[in-house]
Amino acid sequence: MVALGDGRFARASITLRLYRRTRRIRAYLRWSKDGETQERYVCEVTHEWRGANLAEAWRRAREQGFLTEEPLPAESKASSRAVRANMQANxxxxxxxxxxxxxxxxxxxxxxxxxxxxxxxxxxxxxxxxxxxxxxxxxxxxxxxxxxxxxxxxxxxxxxxxxxxxxxxxxxxxxxxxxxxxxxxxxxxxxxxxxxxxxxxxxxxxxxxxxxxxxxxxxxxxxxxxx
Structure with missing residues (x-):
């Protein structure tokens, strides 16, 4: 998730772009705010497979503080969204x-x-x-x-x-x-x-x-x- 301010959050995605002239692949974080698409450059990736490049981009986005976790509902006793999802799934x-x-x-x-x-x-x-x-x-x-x-x-x-x-x-x-x-x-x-x-x-x-x-x-x- 990306924090939008005022207690609002947006679900983010990673887009990979190949620049043919340089043969470089760059990863961008994308989300929507008030109906408009927002974008932020994350890093260059060099792995052979798309899945590995996406994983690297997500990791770098977290390290750079671009991502956050949406707060849990007040009534939830879970320690995180992941734990809450695990509880619900079971x-x-x-x-x-x-x-x-x-x-x-x-x-x-x-x-x-x-x-x-x-x-x-x-x-x-x-x-x-x-x-x-x-x-x-x-x-x-x-x-x-x-x-x-x-x-x-x-x-x-x-x-x-x-x-x-x-x-x-x-x-x-x-x-x-x-x-x-x-x-x-x-x-x-x-x-x-x-x-x-x-x-x-x-x-x-x-x-x-x-x-x-x-x-x-x-x-x-x-x-x-x-x-």
Whole structure:
């Protein structure tokens, strides 16, 4: 973002221009103010690829103080816009990782319920549920569930956020214990896990559970048949 003054901000972009006579590439920062396009020279770039030149231009623009971060809404507890976006991306249902996993499971021929309670009496929902096989799959967001690889402590209201995330982790552990004591298999997948590997794991577990259910049903039928 570029600060316009008076508490206003504009979203900026980088434009690359090749000057054919000199064969030099110059980067310019562009934004709109009151309906008019504004422009500022940033630097020359010399990388072979456009993506690398854009990355260099953005870095130099930040170093020179041309860019700023739009203030957060007063009600936000996040430490930055990036953290806030991360929080929002990890909220709710039908996230990208969930949809990717469900798509692969469906393609593998599996049918399931989504965002439902494995146990009616327990007010906890799983992302993918196989009721007959008693398999519950949770796709955990890195921020809200305290991923050891990608979770980063918030700088603003650090104690409050830490308590919230620890509470979520404790709730996850309690959910696991309650479901397992009721005879369910619990699988947890991080949002950063490879969807293909996760789908293979779930498929294998469901297949094993399905085989066990079939054996139990066959044994029950045999036990009831008259001699």
């Amino acid at each position: 909220r709710g249902r039908d996230t990208g990782p969930e949809l990717a996993l469900r798509s692969l499971l469906y393609a593998a021929g599996l049918r399931y319920r989504v965002n439902t309670r494995p146990l009616r009496e327990l007010r906890r929902t799983a992302d993918v549920v196989f009721p007959r096989e008693r398999v519950a799959v949770f796709v955990d967001g890195c921020f809200w569930h305290g991923c050891p690889e990608h979770s980063r402590p918030a700088r603003a209201n650090a104690e409050s956020w830490s308590a919230k995330i620890e509470g979520n982790r404790a709730r996850d552990g309690d959910t696991n214990a309650r479901l397992r004591s009721a005879g369910w298999t619990v699988l947890r997948v991080w949002e950063h896990d490879d969807a293909g590997e996760a789908a293979r794991m779930v498929t294998q577990v469901v297949a094993a559970a399905r085989e066990a259910v079939a054996k139990d049903e066959a044994a029950s039928i045999s036990f009831r048949m008259p001699t």
